[in-house]
Amino acid sequence: MSELSDNVVSPQMPTLDPAFGLDRWRAYDWQLIPPEPTPPLMNMALDEVLTLRVARGERAPTLRIWGWTGRCIVLGRFQSVRNEVNETAAQANGVEIVRRISGGGAMFIEPEGAITYSIFAPEAMVQSMTFPESYAFFDAWVVEALRELGVDAWYAPLNDITSSGGKIGGAAQARRGGAVLHHTTMAYQMNIPLMLRVLRIGQEKLSDKGMRSAEKRVGPLRQQTARSRDAIIAHMIEHFRHRHGLTEGAVTPDELAEAERRVKEQFGTRDWIYFLP
Amino acid sequence: MHGEYKTPNGKLIAVDFAIAGGKLRDVMVTGDFFLYPEEALTDITGALEGLPADLSISEMAEQVRMAMPRDAELLGSSPDALATAVQRALAGEQDRPEADREQDPA
Numbered sequence: 001m002s003e004l005s006d007n008v009v010s011p012q013m014p015t016l017d018p019a020f021g022l023d024r025w026r027a028y029d030w031q032l033i034p035p036e037p038t039p040p041l042m043n044m045a046l047d048e049v050l051t052l053r054v055a056r057g058e059r060a061p062t063l064r065i066w067g068w069t070g071r072c073i074v075l076g077r078f079q080s081v082r083n084e085v086n087e088t089a090a091q092a093n094g095v096e097i098v099r100r101i102s103g104g105g106a107m108f109i110e111p112e113g114a115i116t117y118s119i120f121a122p123e124a125m126v127q128s129m130t131f132p133e134s135y136a137f138f139d140a141w142v143v144e145a146l147r148e149l150g151v152d153a154w155y156a157p158l159n160d161i162t163s164s165g166g167k168i169g170g171a172a173q174a175r176r177g178g179a180v181l182h183h184t185t186m187a188y189q190m191n192i193p194l195m196l197r198v199l200r201i202g203q204e205k206l207s208d209k210g211m212r213s214a215e216k217r218v219g220p221l222r223q224q225t226a227r228s229r230d231a232i233i234a235h236m237i238e239h240f241r242h243r244h245g246l247t248e249g250a251v252t253p254d255e256l257a258e259a260e261r262r263v264k265e266q267f268g269t270r271d272w273i274y275f276l277p
Numbered sequence: 278m279h280g281e282y283k284t285p286n287g288k289l290i291a292v293d294f295a296i297a298g299g300k301l302r303d304v305m306v307t308g309d310f311f312l313y314p315e316e317a318l319t320d321i322t323g324a325l326e327g328l329p330a331d332l333s334i335s336e337m338a339e340q341v342r343m344a345m346p347r348d349a350e351l352l353g354s355s356p357d358a359l360a361t362a363v364q365r366a367l368a369g370e371q372d373r374p375e376a377d378r379e380q381d382p383a
Contacts, residue, residue, distance in 0.1 A: 077315055080307035082374055083291055103352075105288075105309035131313070131352055158287075158311070158353055175313060200374055204281040205289050276307045 021137055022243070024125050028061040031249035032237065035067035037111070040074070040098045044267045045259040046251065047118050047174075047181055048101050053255065054120040055179035062120040062249065063240055065233055068111035072096040073198060074185075076104040076172065080276045089197045099273050100183075102172035104159065107185050108195040115169075115221070115233060117142075118183040126180060132157050135171055138182040145239035149232065151224045161186060166219025187220040188229045279373035280366025281308075288353030292362045293373060294325070301328045306359065311352040320344045321351075321359070330367060334360040 038046070043066055053059035071094055073085055081087070084106045085097055095108070107114070119138050126134040136155045143161060146153040146168070156162045159171045161184070169186030221232055240246050251259075266272050278296065283289040290308040294301045304325045312318055324344030328337060334357065341356035365371055 076309050078307055078312065078318060079309060080291065080293075080305070083307060086374075101315075103309070103311035103315070131311070131350060172311070174315070202281065202289075204283050204371065207283050276305060 020140070025141075025244040028122070028125075028244075030240070030244050030246045031060045031062045032240075032246050033062060033064035033249055033251055034237075035065040035233065037067040037069045039069050040072035040096050040109075041263045041267050042259055043068070043116075044074075044098050044100050045262040046255070047183060048176070048267075049255055049259045049262060050118070050120050050251075051174065051176045051179050051181040054122065055177035059120070059255075060249075061122060061125075062118075063237075063246065064118045064120070065237070066116035066118070068109060068114070070094065070096060070111065072098055072109050074107045074109060075099045075273075076106060077101060077174075078103050078276065079106055081274055082277060083202070084200055086198055086200060093194060093198060095194075095198050097273060098267065099275065100172070102174040102181065102183065104170060104172035106199055107170075108191075108199050109185070110191055110194075112229060113187065113189050113191060113220075114185050115188050115229065115236075116183065116185040117236070118181060121180045121182070123175060123178050123180050131173070134180070135159050135173065135182070138173075138180075139171055139184055141240055141243050142184065142186075142236060144243070145236045146221075148239065149225045149227060149235060151221065163219050163224065165224045166217055168219055168221060168224075187218060188232070189222040190218060190220045192218075278366040278369070280362040280364070280368075280371055282354075282358045282362040282365065284354050284358050287358075290354040290358050290362055292325070292359060292366055294363075294366065296330055296367075299330055301325050301330055301363070308354060310354040311350075313350045313352075314346075314348075317346055317349040317351075320346060320349070321356075325359075325363065334364055337363055 050062060054061060073095055075084060090097060135158055139155055139161060143153050143155055152164045153161055160167055161169045169184055171182060171184040174181045279293050281289055281291040288308060288310040290310055292306050294304040304322050306322045321341055324341045328340060337360035338356040341359055
């Protein structure tokens with residue numbers, strides 16, 4: 001992480017009934033895909049492939065925790081490479097540039113620095129909710145899990161998980177054929193000097209932030225809990241299981257093969273990555 | 278030309294274009310906004326393409342609004358924010374980063 005566009009000082013959302021929407025979660029048999037080191041391009045492709053499988057009813061609703069094989073910048077669907085990335089610095093530091101299918105902002109990722117998860121759900125689950133409501137709905141369990149770990153976290157609309165210690169993470173959604181992909185990246189620890197070298201943080205982006213520095217506006221989880229990254233992930237999974245139910249699962253060989261194909265056809269192509277140069 | 282506008286407590290929208298014969302050409306709209314469906318970006322960009330550069334912000338915003346599909350949702354930004362970015366580009370206040378400028382590796 002991370003995107004530096006957060007609402008750290010936004011007013012807290014009205015407190016939702018803790019049971020809000022629980023019946024919607026519990027109407028499905030949730031499957032877990034545990035973290036495994038995965039190349040950045042495969043992470044992009046798997047999110048699309050699994051969303052479409054849930055849309056077609058070929059896969060149960062799923063929680064996937066991401067793993068990474070290397071450093072990367074994940075651009076939002078509508079971002080310009082040149083406006084967001086210093087390509088020379090990225091290349092010099094072994095930072096791959098990839099583009100995801102959802103909108104939102106660029107994230108600088110190092111494998112042990114981020115906690116990323118995807119939720120693949122039938123669109124019926126968020127029926128009659130506005131987009132902003134659905135963002136808060138899909139991350140409510142994580143906010144609870146973080147609070148159980150002693151982090152003073154809350155949801156800051158539209159798409160941020162934040163805390164009194166600074167912004168923790170951001171979410172993005174894409175919708176495909178009756179399924180929702182909701183994915184969120186949280187900062188565990190940040191390499192801010194390298195992040196500032198590879199991401200361009202323009203003045204306009206900071207225009208409504210006062211003049212607070214990047215360091216002060218983010219609150220990586222390592223600063224806020226004594227837990228290891230693995231321990232936080234384990235707690236998140238346990239909380240999800242307790243709240244919604246969750247069965248161990250895996251990406252199937254067929255899904256993996258399809259994702260590899262999608263990397264070749266789309267996600268790894270210059271046409272996709274530089275779709276907005 | 279390059280212009281940007283960040284909606285307070287929202288997202289950044291940026292626009293790049295050239296001017297030919299007093300009209301906007303080669304328009305590219307980018308940013309960290311959310312847009313559903315994603316394909317509506319083509320409609321938004323297309324609305325600006327060929328537009329006279331001397332339209333007001335509200336006239337440009339109206340062109341963008343009319344070009345968007347009825348069910349499209351632009352979150353964190355707006356047609357008015359985009360039109361403001363166009364006006365800023367025309368005023369020449371903001372530069373796009375150079376293609377391969379090396380930032381100070383502090």
